[in-house]
Amino acid sequence: MLTLLLLIPIAAEHKPLLLERFRVIDAPDPATRAAAIATRADEIDLVLTNGTVGFKADEIAALPRLRLLAALGVGHENLDLAAARARGVAVCNGAGTNDDCVADHALALLLASVRALPQQGAALRAGIWRDALPLFPHFNRRRLGIIGLGAIGQKIARRAAAFGMVIGYHNRQPRADAGEAVYFDSVARLAAWADDLVVATPGGAATRHIVNAEVLTALGSGGHVVNVARGSCVDTAALAAALRDGRIAGAALDVYESEPRPPAELVGLDNVILTPHVAGWSPQSIEASVMNFVANVEALARGEPLPTPL
Known part of the structure; x- marks a missing residue:
């Protein structure tokens, strides 16, 4: 044995x-x-x-x-x-082995962030009815930018397309099997086109802080960021600043640079959803x-x- x-x-x-x-x-x-x-x-x-x-x-x-x-x-x-x-x-x-699970979790995070489900639940518990709340977008015709169109990224794309989202992506090179998804040769250009970003790229030095202040600014004030890749892919300090300043609308993260400790810069923000690196579980x-x-x-x-x- x-x-x-x-x-x-x-x-x-x-x-x-x-x-x-x-x-x-x-x-x-x-x-x-x-x-x-x-x-x-x-x-x-x-x-x-x-x-x-x-x-x-x-x-x-x-x-x-x-x-x-x-x-x-x-x-x-x-x-x-x-x-x-x-x-x-x-x-x-x-x-x-866990591609479907990660893709499911990514869509759950995106939907919860864009539709502000935690905030709406908190408002209801505080006695605030819908008439006093802002309206939140639905997915149909919303543009989703996927960073990393590998096996997991492709499954995220298919799920998002079923909601009527329009898909763009950034990879090291275009994929012949990307279907109608639009290729962008830089993350900043993808962010400028997209309403929302999902990070599904491998970790490591080549993708460290691939989502940075420039990308977040390009995404814009209505945008949401989801990270199911590695914490190192997103610049935590830049993300916190963008969320505080209203330069993006929300973020939902399953991974962070500080894990297993929660990201201190983000835990006090009400436009952030955090899960404990369980997307693939x-x-x-x-x-x-x-x-x-x-x-x-x-x-x-x-x-x-x-x-x-x-």
Whole structure:
């Protein structure tokens, strides 16, 4: 039986999927992680982490038996891929296992922000009826700009199109399969065209603060920003200033630069919706992610190509 170093929490209902197949070393915090690597390095065959928690070059070097380094979700920005490959360690992620869940959450955040659902609920509880409230837009013919038209971005686009939204996008290059979606060669141009922006691009240095003060100003006073990508993709200070100054109308974030701590600049603003990095979490998606990891381990053992290699 292979030994798995597990660096992230797994829900109780899904943990048996790992326990019945592997000897599991739980190390969900820095102290237990360091202790496990220091005392049990010669046992560890597999590492399961995620893009936020990551796994470093010195840790890879410390595990002589390591055969597979895996990210549970699609993100892998803090996994040292070069170090793993140099050691001959296979690397995989959970590509495709939670795409629908993230797309659903993105649309829920956008709808809640544009329609001001939290604010309207608070007003009702305070005894304020609809006649004293402003009117909020509906989606039909509203322009949605998607930053990152990968698998998740495309699913967001299809859901938004079903609401009658007009879709634009920014990618490193145009996609041949983008249908009627309009391509923009810069995020600022996309923001100037759009009514709302959804960030669905990978994290990392190339996309750090891809939504900045210039982009927010281009979006305009009626615009809303949704981020289901990585916290680093949005300049938190610039976003807070734009929201306070009324340069955009609202924001809904599932990820932030400060996580797992809430973003201090945003928590006091009533035109912000915050969720705790759960866009990809559902019973179905977690089970699919765990079973995808198992499938990668089994393929490696058979000497076959990994289902979701990096």
